[in-house]
Amino acid sequence: QVQLVESGGGLVQAGGSLRLSCAASGRTFSSSTMGWFRQAPGKEREFVAAINWSGSTTYYTDSVKGRFTISRDNAKNTLFLQMNSLKPEDTAVYYCAGGLGGLTGNPRRYDYWGQGTQVTVSS
Numbered sequence: 001q002v003q004l005v006e007s008g009g010g011l012v013q014a015g016g017s018l019r020l021s022c023a024a025s026g027r028t029f030s031s032s033t034m035g036w037f038r039q040a041p042g043k044e045r046e047f048v049a050a051i052n053w054s055g056s057t058t059y060y061t062d063s064v065k066g067r068f069t070i071s072r073d074n075a076k077n078t079l080f081l082q083m084n085s086l087k088p089e090d091t092a093v094y095y096c097a098g099g100l101g102g103l104t105g106n107p108r109r110y111d112y113w114g115q116g117t118q119v120t121v122s123s
Contacts, residue, residue: 010118024078036048064083067084093117
């Protein structure tokens with residue numbers, strides 16, 4: 001079983017940057033598809049970005065393309081999300097998730113989740 005712990009959230013002004021990290025324990029991280037999701041107050045959890053097991057393929061929701069970059073370091077069992085040009089509408093709790101299925105934005109295809117880290121973007 002894989003356990004995930006996110007870090008790196010915080011308060012930032014619009015236009016600023018943050019880098020989220022997700023530390024994984026367990027043997028299956030390097031073979032897992034990993035993703036980032038977010039949930040704003042009163043809204044459903046939504047897909048942000050995903051990366052395949054090797055890091056060779058990525059997938060983003062349209063609203064973050066060109067601003068966010070997902071990456072991973074399998075040697076360190078860590079997933080990252082570099083967030084640039086942040087907007088107030090990016091404010092949410094950000095979750096990392098992993099699964100053994102293919103690259104997807106469907107949260108039901110992910111088997112394990114972190115506890116989340118808060119990102120707040122002020123205008």
